[in-house]
Amino acid sequence: MDEMTKIEIITRESKLEDLKNALNEIGINGMTVSHVLGYGAQKGKKHKYRGVDYSVDLLPKVKVEMVVCTIPVDTVVDTAISVLRTGEIGDGKIFVSPVSRTIKVRTGEEDKQALL
Amino acid sequence: MIDTGSTAFIIICVTYVFLMTPGLAFFYGGLSQKKNVVNTMMMSFFIMGLASVLWILVGYSLSFSGDIGGFIGNLGWFGFSGVGTEPGPYSDVIPNSCFAIFQMMFAIITPALITGAVAGRMRFKAIFFFILFWLFVVYFPMAHMVWGGGFLAQLGSVDFAGGNVVHISSGVTGLVLAIMLGKRKAARKQTLIPHNIPYVVLGAALLWFGWFGFNGGSALAADGLAIHAIITTNTSAACAMLSWMLIDVIKDGKPTLVGACTGAVVGLVAITPGAGFVPVWASFIIGALVSPICYFAVSVLKNKFGYDDALDAFGCHGIGGIWGGIATGLFAQSSINPVAQWNGLFFGDYRLFLAQVISIVVTIALAIIGTFICAGIVKLITPLRVSEDDENVGLSDSEHGETAYSLFD
Numbered sequence: 066m067d068e069m070t071k072i073e074i075i076t077r078e079s080k081l082e083d084l085k086n087a088l089n090e091i092g093i094n095g096m097t098v099s100h101v102l103g104y105g106a107q108k109g110k111k112h113k114y115r116g117v118d119y120s121v122d123l124l125p126k127v128k129v130e131m132v133v134c135t136i137p138v139d140t141v142v143d144t145a146i147s148v149l150r151t152g153e154i155g156d157g158k159i160f161v162s163p164v165s166r167t168i169k170v171r172t173g174e175e176d177k178q179a180l181l
Numbered sequence: 182m183i184d185t186g187s188t189a190f191i192i193i194c195v196t197y198v199f200l201m202t203p204g205l206a207f208f209y210g211g212l213s214q215k216k217n218v219v220n221t222m223m224m225s226f227f228i229m230g231l232a233s234v235l236w237i238l239v240g241y242s243l244s245f246s247g248d249i250g251g252f253i254g255n256l257g258w259f260g261f262s263g264v265g266t267e268p269g270p271y272s273d274v275i276p277n278s279c280f281a282i283f284q285m286m287f288a289i290i291t292p293a294l295i296t297g298a299v300a301g302r303m304r305f306k307a308i309f310f311f312i313l314f315w316l317f318v319v320y321f322p323m324a325h326m327v328w329g330g331g332f333l334a335q336l337g338s339v340d341f342a343g344g345n346v347v348h349i350s351s352g353v354t355g356l357v358l359a360i361m362l363g364k365r366k367a368a369r370k371q372t373l374i375p376h377n378i379p380y381v382v383l384g385a386a387l388l389w390f391g392w393f394g395f396n397g398g399s400a401l402a403a404d405g406l407a408i409h410a411i412i413t414t415n416t417s418a419a420c421a422m423l424s425w426m427l428i429d430v431i432k433d434g435k436p437t438l439v440g441a442c443t444g445a446v447v448g449l450v451a452i453t454p455g456a457g458f459v460p461v462w463a464s465f466i467i468g469a470l471v472s473p474i475c476y477f478a479v480s481v482l483k484n485k486f487g488y489d490d491a492l493d494a495f496g497c498h499g500i501g502g503i504w505g506g507i508a509t510g511l512f513a514q515s516s517i518n519p520v521a522q523w524n525g526l527f528f529g530d531y532r533l534f535l536a537q538v539i540s541i542v543v544t545i546a547l548a549i550i551g552t553f554i555c556a557g558i559v560k561l562i563t564p565l566r567v568s569e570d571d572e573n574v575g576l577s578d579s580e581h582g583e584t585a586y587s588l589f590d
Contacts, residue, residue: 113433115496
């Protein structure tokens with residue numbers, strides 16, 4: 066079984082370096098990182114400029130995406146949680162979903178071969 | 182007789198004051214939203230073209246040539262004809278043309294200050310024509326009345342570098358325009374935070390730099406009064422920056438960079454009318470008190486009365502200018518500058534103080550009436566405000582077809 070799984074992690078910008086290092090240690094050798102805006106339970110925060118409150122509801126976060134095949138999904142998820150969990154609201158979310166096909170553009174290799 | 186040292190100094194001050202307008206474009210640009218920054222900066226920048234052309238053609242003449250009823254000059258110097266390199270009539274030591282071009286820089290930055298109040302919703306075509314008319318209806322008369330021998334000068338009020346002419350006139354105009362335009366749509370949602378604070382710092386730095394030429398050069402000579410003005414200017418800015426930081430810390434525990442920049446600018450505004458009249462110790466008081474006054478205006482008054490002075494042109498320049506004019510009436514000393522006929526109220530004479538209050542009231546009245554007239558004429562040409570769709574998209578695109586920061590290069 067060469068099931069491929071996509072793992073998306075949305076979390077605090079400040080945790081990106083730690084997360085990247087931890088994922089490298091368990092053998093993740095590729096990822097895509099984007100700056101994103103969003104809110105969940107944290108529901109934004111207040112900024113103050115010239116004495117006036119501005120509520121900023123969309124907060125800047127990072128989204129880290131990777132597709133795994135040989136590395137167990139649980140290993141990735143557990144590693145991410147161990148790095149990211151502070152217990153405060155705003156720690157983020159992890160989404161896990163199946164991937165039906167992967168193609169490596171340079172070589173044309175597919176699926177498991179494409180992910181090595 | 183021409184003094185080459187003074188002439189050289191004023192020529193350099195010309196370039197200092199010139200740089201304040203692009204500086205203001207950065208100050209306002211940083212405070213504005215990403216989708217509006219092109220428009221916000223353009224509203225300051227285009228005036229370097231418009232006001233320059235008008236000044237050479239008729240502006241200098243209407244402000245400084247002759248006198249009609251104490252209100253405005255005549256067309257004797259139309260197109261700079263007769264504005265030569267001989268000294269006088271406004272200074273014995275620099276060419277008339279040098280004075281004229283120094284004054285031109287004030288005519289550029291003053292209308293640019295207004296644009297902070299209207300950012301994010303005024304049609305570019307409307308602000309273009311508004312400022313074209315406003316220079317004739319408000320600025321040239323103000324410059325004449327205060328500096329060109331008009332009736333506010335005859336009254337005995339003093340304005341060293343433009344508290345009335347520059348700051349109160351532009352700030353009050355901004356307030357009236359902001360009320361006429363109505364609130365920005367997003368102002369109700371409270372999402373209008375500054376999009377680029379480093380731009381705000383760049384702008385504030387260029388303004389502070391330029392202000393040495395603005396106030397120092399207003400001595401119109403490279404002399405002791407010029408350096409006195411430079412010292413009071415810097416001291417006021419420094420105290421105001423510190424007092425704004427202190428207010429931030431007391432209110433919210435953290436000093437903000439936007440607050441430090443705003444404090445510095447209102448400190449510069451407040452010292453402008455008195456820079457060459459008040460003793461150095463008074464500049465500590467003028468600077469330290471302007472920040473709480475302006476902070477109150479932008480955080481309490483604005484909210485209470487519900488006008489959307491977008492980037493606080495009125496809150497900083499109008500209010501700061503009024504405090505500066507009053508403070509000049511409190512602390513001026515004729516021993517520092519004999520242009521002030523009387524000492525300030527602090528030294529026991531009420532006459533200068535009274536003249537200052539009258540000149541402030543006249544300035545406010547002219548700015549209000551002038552703004553209604555100019556906006557009235559503009560409305561015959563174009564609506565003042567952009568459509569709701571354009572406001573949502575942003576004025577960079579809707580007014581100029583440009584995007585400040587492209588997503589892909």
